[in-house]
Amino acid sequence: MFLHRLPTPVENTLPPNISKAPLTYARSQKHPLFRRQFLPSFHGPRTVLLPSPNVAVVSGSSWRQPEPFPPELRPDLMPKHVAVIMDGNGRWAKMRGSPPWVGHEAGVESLKRLIHLCCSWGIKVLTVFAFSYDNWKRPKVELDFLLRLFERTIDTEIEAFASEGIRISVIGDTSKLPNSLQKMIHNAEERTKQNSTLQLIIAISYSGKYDVVQACKAIAGKIKDGVVEIEDINERLIEQELETNCTKFPNPDLMIRTSGELRVSNFLLWQLAYAELVFDPKLWPDFGKDQFLEALASFQQRQRRFGARH
């Protein structure tokens, strides 16, 4: 799928990662780690300096082939919408003595792998937290690199996305982005708006609170225009005004955060009300098929009651 877009494969000279770190706090009660109720189970920052085999660039031909559906998963229990907080690029690079942008480049490869898996396994919407509204406070050098990386990635991948049936949508306060990137985003959205295999929603300069505030502003505008009364404000109206109104499935069923951090960090605040959360200790560039499979298996084991009875 991404054959002609991938760089020349580089020999992975580092030995593979042999430690299989368990998911943190995300397992069902059956997991032995959580039967020990009185002993704390700490997860520290990963000190293993060895990358997983997933980091190596896969050969071009395998991208064309869809990944076969794993036998351990049930097709009827697959989440329709998966959200991902791609955390850990900086730490991944630091552990290798590299600057942060090396981590971000590796993160893009990881994202491509995930997109391919979602397309293969019938997930309809994938939302990724590429850049938070709070990330504008990062050093300018890193910001410039990230913005250029976004541009480069869209530019190089748009053909593949268009041909693979992937629809691109971007949410967030894009007014803060350079004009060239804004234009590129607009073109990518227009170019792929008819696609329906997978909707890839990229959250750039996004915050969940910002999303609610802009919805509030939109509603205030409608009240001012007499379209809506104040008494009509309800959850449904707000949901219609949130930026995720660009998709048929605005609320994620499953949210994955990598790097072991146990929080949502202002991502899809409203939309994550009933999402199952999975916190994976792997850093984002090391997150691959095995980890995604584990997250999906965990999701499928969970009993979702939505406040009602079993």
Next chain:
Amino acid sequence: MERKTGSFASQLFGNLCILWRRCVFAVLSAGPVPNHIAFIMDGNRRYAKKRNMAEGDGHKAGFSALMSMLRYCYELGVKYVTVYAFSIDNFKRQPKEVQFLMDLMQEKIEELLREESIINEYGIRLHFIGNLQLLTGPVRAAMEKAMRVTAHNIQRVLLLCVAYTSRDEIAHAVQGSCKDKLNEVQALKEGKISNGMISIIDEDPNRNGIYMLNQHSCKDNLSASNVFSSNSVLKGAKDGKERDSFFVHTDQEHRSNCQETEIISCNGVIASSEEKRYKQGELSSNLINIEKNMYMAVAPDPDILIRTSGEMRLSNFLLWQTSTCPLYAPAALWPEIGLWNLVWAVLSFQRHHSYLEKKKKQS
């Protein structure tokens, strides 16, 4: 005689437990102690099923666990505790179970208001958070009475989320925010504000725009540190505490010294060179307005969110307030939660505290 010996032994054991607990808390207090802990009390029914008890007994066991956990939290030095007692979604349960829970809540509220209860022991102020209009008259009346009777307590706070969901809270806050804005606009129209103009002057590219905002219309809506750049010619506190001192320049001074590009009202359009900064300020203003109208505005955001029974989801609880809060999901069912679960959560909080504080300051 045997009964007296038994009673003495159990009292001694109880005192030893308290002493041991206080030692543990003294050690924990060497590090940062969370100011606010929130709990999703999940697992009462599974607990009852596991022990072949009636479902109602599971909820009663859950209440006992709540009392123990409150005691531990307040002894440790936590000031605010929030618990998810009853969700709006729980109304979908069997009417018999819903009625049982309402009766149980009413009974327990009356127990809590007694002289010898934990409320008086720790000086706890009660808040019932949620859309209380969805509750029946007697239950609502009991809650309102409890809030009234404990309103004078200032040492510790217990927030019980009843008939609550976070989305309902946000919708209510958005409605309140829109009402505030509407009132503001109407007040402007009626000319109640004497200087209802803002001039945005952009003399040269190197000088940031100077904002002159009407005090009365904007002081409740703006936060200085977010709206104004460090170069702007303003006195006033960075964190918006002294909002009245925002405004230094008079309109006369502006006009005589600068070239005016646009004159606008408080809610109007800004000149293009300052548009992005104004937009950020407006964003902050709207954010503050929404937060002001939240049910949970009576307490700071939680430092930790603990959900029992191993389920890792928020279930429409404090979505806004826990956006940067660490989540912990011990496998214990709510009636099984113990001291060590709390200790574990606090130790994890302490381990990440400095990193989280740094992140909060950045945002």
